[in-house]
Amino acid sequence: xxxxxxxxxQGRVVPWLYxxxxxxxxxxxxxxxxxxxxxxxxxxxxxxxxxxxECVQGQPCWGPLENYxxxxxxxxxxxxxxxxxxxxLIMVPFTVAIGLAVAVLADRVSYESLVKSLIFMPMAISFIxxxxxxxxxxxxxxxxxxxxxxxxxxxxxxxxxxPVPWMSTQPINNFALMMVGIWLWAGxxxxxxxxxxxxxPGEVLEAARVDGATEWQMFWLVMIPMIxxxxxxxxxxxxxxxxKIFDIVFVMTGGNFGTEVIAxxxxxxxxxxxxxxxxxxxxxxxxxxxxxxFNVKRFQEQEAMx
Amino acid sequence: xxxxxxxxxSLLMVFGLMLTACGPAATQAPAPTEAMAQPTEAMAQPTEAMAQPTATEAAMTGGIDCTGVNxxxxxxxxxQWSGAEEEKFNTIAKPFVDACxxxxxxxSTRDAAVLDTRVKSTPPDVLxxxxxxxxxxxxxxxxxxxxxxxHTDNYADFWVSDGTMNGSLLTLPxxxxxxxxxxxxxxxxxxxxxxxxxxxxxxxxxxEKMVADGNxxxxxxxxxxxxxxxxxxxxxxDLLLTQQGPEYVKGIIDGSVAxxxxxxxxxxxxxxxxxxxxxxxxxxxTGTVNTAFLDAIYQPFSDPPQSMMVKQSGFAGGEIVxxxxxxxYGTDFDFFQFPGAKGMQGGADYMFAxxxxxxxxxxxxYITSMEGGKNWAxxxxxxxxxxxxxxxxxxxxxxxxxxxxxNAQGFTPDLGDVLxxxxxxxxxxxxxxVVQGGDIPTELADVAxxxxxxxxx
Numbered sequence: 046x047x048x049x050x051x052x053x054x055q056g057r058v059v060p061w062l063y064x065x066x067x068x069x070x071x072x073x074x075x076x077x078x079x080x081x082x083x084x085x086x087x088x089x090x091x092x093x094x095x096x097x098x099e100c101v102q103g104q105p106c107w108g109p110l111e112n113y114x115x116x117x118x119x120x121x122x123x124x125x126x127x128x129x130x131x132x133x134l135i136m137v138p139f140t141v142a143i144g145l146a147v148a149v150l151a152d153r154v155s156y157e158s159l160v161k162s163l164i165f166m167p168m169a170i171s172f173i174x175x176x177x178x179x180x181x182x183x184x185x186x187x188x189x190x191x192x193x194x195x196x197x198x199x200x201x202x203x204x205x206x207x208p209v210p211w212m213s214t215q216p217i218n219n220f221a222l223m224m225v226g227i228w229l230w231a232g233x234x235x236x237x238x239x240x241x242x243x244x245x246p247g248e249v250l251e252a253a254r255v256d257g258a259t260e261w262q263m264f265w266l267v268m269i270p271m272i273x274x275x276x277x278x279x280x281x282x283x284x285x286x287x288x289k290i291f292d293i294v295f296v297m298t299g300g301n302f303g304t305e306v307i308a309x310x311x312x313x314x315x316x317x318x319x320x321x322x323x324x325x326x327x328x329x330x331x332x333x334x335x336x337x338x339f340n341v342k343r344f345q346e347q348e349a350m351x
Numbered sequence: 352x353x354x355x356x357x358x359x360x361s362l363l364m365v366f367g368l369m370l371t372a373c374g375p376a377a378t379q380a381p382a383p384t385e386a387m388a389q390p391t392e393a394m395a396q397p398t399e400a401m402a403q404p405t406a407t408e409a410a411m412t413g414g415i416d417c418t419g420v421n422x423x424x425x426x427x428x429x430x431q432w433s434g435a436e437e438e439k440f441n442t443i444a445k446p447f448v449d450a451c452x453x454x455x456x457x458x459s460t461r462d463a464a465v466l467d468t469r470v471k472s473t474p475p476d477v478l479x480x481x482x483x484x485x486x487x488x489x490x491x492x493x494x495x496x497x498x499x500x501x502h503t504d505n506y507a508d509f510w511v512s513d514g515t516m517n518g519s520l521l522t523l524p525x526x527x528x529x530x531x532x533x534x535x536x537x538x539x540x541x542x543x544x545x546x547x548x549x550x551x552x553x554x555x556x557x558x559e560k561m562v563a564d565g566n567x568x569x570x571x572x573x574x575x576x577x578x579x580x581x582x583x584x585x586x587x588x589d590l591l592l593t594q595q596g597p598e599y600v601k602g603i604i605d606g607s608v609a610x611x612x613x614x615x616x617x618x619x620x621x622x623x624x625x626x627x628x629x630x631x632x633x634x635x636x637t638g639t640v641n642t643a644f645l646d647a648i649y650q651p652f653s654d655p656p657q658s659m660m661v662k663q664s665g666f667a668g669g670e671i672v673x674x675x676x677x678x679x680y681g682t683d684f685d686f687f688q689f690p691g692a693k694g695m696q697g698g699a700d701y702m703f704a705x706x707x708x709x710x711x712x713x714x715x716x717y718i719t720s721m722e723g724g725k726n727w728a729x730x731x732x733x734x735x736x737x738x739x740x741x742x743x744x745x746x747x748x749x750x751x752x753x754x755x756x757x758n759a760q761g762f763t764p765d766l767g768d769v770l771x772x773x774x775x776x777x778x779x780x781x782x783x784x785v786v787q788g789g790d791i792p793t794e795l796a797d798v799a800x801x802x803x804x805x806x807x808x
Contacts, residue, residue, distance in 0.1 A: 101807055104800070120797075121780075185641050187634020188650065188657040189567075210637045213787070299577035301783055302640070313577075317772040 079330070085323040086112055092319035099320065112324030122325070125305040131219060132290055132306065136226045137283045141276065143227065144234025148242055149264065151235075161239065165232035172229070176296030179225045183211035183297075215303045222304060225293050230286065234279045241275035242268065274347065281340050288332055414722045415450040416500070419709030422452030426710040429475035430700070431461045439732040446726060447717045453710045476706030477714055479525055483514070483701055484769065486521055494704040495519040499712040502719040505738040509597075509761045514701070523719060526733040527699035527762065529752050530664040531589050531689040534671070536651055537682055539659060551593045551691035561659050562630050569625055570650040570661040571632040572642025573782075580779025582644045583626065584767055586662050587782065588696050589689040590618035597694030597761025603802070604769050610778075610802045611795035619781075619791045626786045633657045639786050649674050652684055662689065664697070668748055680748065694761030698768075699736075728753070736762075770805040777801035 087109050089098050100106035107114040116122055147164050151157045167175065184195035185208050193199040198208035211221045245268065253267045269276070291308035294300055300309045307329055314322035432440055437459060444455060458475065460466065469475060470489050486493070497503060497520045503511050506523055514522040540546070543564060548554040561568040573582035591600050595614045602608030603615070629635030633650055634642060642650075648667045650657035652675055661667065671684050678684050702718060704711055717723045724739025731745045734753040741757065744750040756762075767775035778801075781794040 101800075101804055185637070187638030187642060189633075191657070210641050213637065213640045295577060299579055301579050301780070302787075313776065314772075 082323045082326050082330075085319055086327045088320045088323075090318040090320055092323075096320050112320045113328070115321050116324045116328050121305055122307075122310060124303055125300075125307045125310050128219060128303075128305060129288060129290070129307050132223055132226070132287045133284060135220070136223045136230075136287050136290075137280060139223075139227050140230045140283055141234050141238075141280055143231045144236075144279070145238050145276070147231070147235045148239035149268070152239070152242060161232075161235065164235050167229045168232040170229065172292030173296055175225055175229050176293045179221075179228075179293075180212075180297055183221055185210045185212075212298050213302045218298060218302050218304050222293055222297060225297070226287070226290065230283060234283065237275060237279050238272065241272040245271055274343065277343055278340075281336050284336050285333055288329060288336075414720070415447055415713075416716050416720070417451035417713050420451045420453060420713050421709075423454065424452070424708070424710040425454045425456055426477065426708070426714055427456045427458070427473075427475040427706070428477045428479070428714075429458045429460065429466065429469065430479035431459065431481060432479070433459045436732070439730045442730045443723070443726050443732065446722070447714060451710070451713055453713070470705065474705035476704065476708060476711040478703045478705060479700045480703065481698060481700050482764070482769070483522055485703070486516055489703075489705075490516055490521060492705055493519075493521045494707045494711075496521065496523060496702075496704060496715055496719075499704055499707060499715045501715050502721075505719055505721060505724060506736055507757070507759070510736055513762070522701045522703050524699045524736045524762075525702045525718060526727065526735050527695075527697055527756060528665055528733040529695040529697040529756050529759075530585055530765075531592060531692045531695045531697070531755070532665065532686045532752070533660050533662045533689055534648070534651065534667050534684060534686045535660045536656060537685050539651070539656055545659070547687045548690040554690040558625070558631065567629075567631070567633055567658045568660055569632040570642075570647040570658040571626040571639040571786075572634075572644060572647030572650070573639060574641055574643045578779070579640070580782045581767070582647070582663065583622065583639075583782040583786070584775075584778055585664070585696070585765070586626075587618050587622050588763070588766055589662065589692055590621055591615065592692045592694045592696060592761075592763065593689060594618055594621075597759075597763050600694070600696070600763040600766065601761075603766060604763070606802070606806045609799045610774075611792060611799040615795060616791050619785055619795065622782075623785050623791065627788065636786050636788065640783060645670060652678060665748065665752060686748075686751070688755045692759075694763055695756055695759040696763050696765060698764065699762065770802060772805065773801040774798065774805035 085092050087096050088094060089096055095109055096111040097106070097108045099111050100108075105114065105118075117126075144164075147160065151160045154160070170178070181194075182196045183198075185198050186193050186195075187210075193202045193208050195208075195211075197211065202208050209217070212218050249267065249271070250263065253263050258266065289308050290306055291312060294304055294306050294309050295312065298304045300306065300313070307325060311322050311325040311329070314325065430437075430440065437457075440457075447453065448455060458469075466478075466480070466485070467488075470492065474489075474492060496514075501520065501523060503520065503523070510524055511520060514520050514524075535547075543561075543566065545557060545560070548557050558568045571583070571586070573580060575581060588600065591603075591614065594617055599608060599614060603610060608614070625631045626639045627636035629638070632639055633647070644663070648661055648663055648670050651659055651661050652671055668680065668684070668686070671678060672680075675683075702715070704715055718727075719737065721737075721739030724735050724737025724741075725743045727735040727737060728740035728743035728749075729745060731749060734740070734749060734756050736756060738757075740753060742750075744753060767778055777798045781789070781798045784794050785791055
């Protein structure tokens with residue numbers, strides 16, 4: 046005890062000094078904006094008066110929560126909420142499943158790195174870039190005798206089919222947009238899941254084989270449970286990405302034709318109606334809280350297991 | 352092994368947490384607002400001060416009235432023009448500067464906040480601004496242009512009455528650019544024996560005749576990403592100006608006419624017929640919503656032509672030449688006024704005076720004089736509503752548009768631009784839905800609600 050150098054003796058204050066820079070950064074860049082956003086969400090379109098002043102006589106009004114009435118009941122917002130849910134239900138499972146399938150299958154071929162590079166490549170493209178590329182994929186020419194220059198419609202008309210207006214036909218336009226998201230993010234889920242698979246201890250797999258498990262059983266009963274924590278992380282990350290989905294929709298349809306999403310509404314309104322825009326931001330934040338909670342809980346369980 | 356996996360997992364969790372954390376933060380840093388994207392360019396006296404002591408008491412110099420101006424007086428002017436536009440303004444102002452020996456201090460900004468600060472501290476003597484909405488903000492400080500000696504007889508009556516508030520003439524337009532025009536190919540019209548329609552009935556007949564001949568009359572394509580629908584809103588406003596007239600459109604702007612009024616419904620019905628049927632427009636509804644508005648401009652002039660006509664503002668002329676450099680204005684492509692339109696729609700820059708010094712008065716007199724109109728036209732700075740402009744344009748297209756403007760009974764700004772959001776986005780959305788077969792009264796009820804909201808600020 047007596048040999049402990051002076052410098053190692055820490056009072057109660059010293060640990061706080063170590064975390065102070067981090068706390069400051071979080072306070073300035075996360076906590077303050079969050080509080081400010083919440084405040085603004087109760088204000089009018091210019092961000093100065095109260096949201097209650099926005100009420101139009103003869104129309105329903107929620108007083109200071111008027112912007113939340115808009116965020117939850119406006120037809121464009123309900124479309125956006127529905128679409129975000131659709132995006133979650135389709136893009137997340139497909140991205141994880143495709144990533145997992147490629148990770149498992151590529152593991153068994155000699156040209157694994159080539160396959161993985163190809164699938165991963167779209168990750169290097171920005172959302173905006175991907176949107177522009179896929180606009181060309183989906184484009185349609187409607188003039189008489191005009192050649193189809195969009196890849197999909199050119200393929201369809203080359204076999205004598207009718208070209209499809211992918212971007213303006215509901216509901217296929219929503220799925221066409223989700224396709225872009227899956228194309229972009231499958232590489233992400235593949236890379237992480239592949240790393241997890243490679244990390245599986247060989248002796249466990251060996252033991253399963255010795256016990257006579259089929260490949261199918263090995264996949265479902267051994268591999269999947271063992272990489273479950275990783276699958277969960279990929280899934281929650283994707284959920285958060287999909288909740289915030291914006292660029293693809295903005296570039297490709299501008300939210301028209303029933304493809305509106307929450308973040309696009311937020312962006313459209315930030316210039317003209319600060320109150321509504323920030324109310325949508327808060328709504329988006331609230332929607333991510335369960336995912337966050339789940340993530341943190343998992344994190345703690347993991348910690349306990351160690 | 353386990354530890355390694357844990358490291359990967361926890362790293363990802365941190366990544367996930369960071370992403371979540373970005374959520375609220377990102378909303379605080381939105382894409383730059385329009386106002387921010389347009390930095391203020393303080394121009395340091397682009398016009399040289401002509402410090403030649405020529406006319407102090409002499410009233411008229413070369414047709415320019417300099418009464419009361421002392422050589423070396425300064426005049427502060429504020430406008431949104433920059434670059435080539437600002438040079439045109441300097442060309443127009445030069446004869447005045449030379450004659451009266453006034454030094455013009457010009458400031459160029461597009462930022463309404465800068466204007467606000469300036470008006471509340473040191474207002475410019477003369478302001479050019481693309482909207483008359485600022486009258487409701489600063490009307491009390493504005494000087495009566497008639498009292499300053501503006502030559503109101505050089506302007507059509509509606510300009511004067513539109514600019515008059517409580518008996519004071521607060522503004523006159525310096526320039527305007529009309530959008531109420533239709534582009535066509537004279538070569539094609541000749542080939543099929545079509546003539547340019549002059550009334551709305553003639554247009555209707557012509558459209559039906561084209562359909563009977565197996566030609567597609569219109570290119571209605573209006574895809575424009577996030578702003579899809581704006582071309583359609585121009586078309587509908589022209590229909591309103593034709594079927595109802597400019598007073599009706601002004602009624603929509605001040606709220607006395609609801610946007611789901613029968614007249615608006617009629618305009619939408621005409622538009623729906625033309626924009627959603629493949630007999631009337633290239634590709635029918637699918638073509639209208641999927642074809643980029645620029646591609647629609649090219650369609651009547653491609654080989655073979657996809658359609659006969661496209662309704663688009665003056666900029667279409669430049670786009671046609673860019674896409675088809677061999678085409679000549681007047682023979683291969685030309686435009687005519689939207690047939691039967693009782694008023695024009697478009698953008699205009701208005702002149703306001705906050706100062707009443709002799710220099711400000713002389714400048715207002717100069718701009719509104721025949722001489723000023725002539726110089727404005729000669730600079731080729733859009734169309735001048737000043738009677739002195741007639742016959743002085745350097746280019747045929749401007750000259751033709753200016754003639755249409757001179758014969759108009761009224762002028763209305765773009766509805767969406769004046770009313771702003773939520774009206775504008777509701778209008779565009781309704782147009783898209785109506786083209787895709789939406790029920791007109793239902794769609795317009797939504798826009799009328801948004802109109803009320805826009806007006807209630």
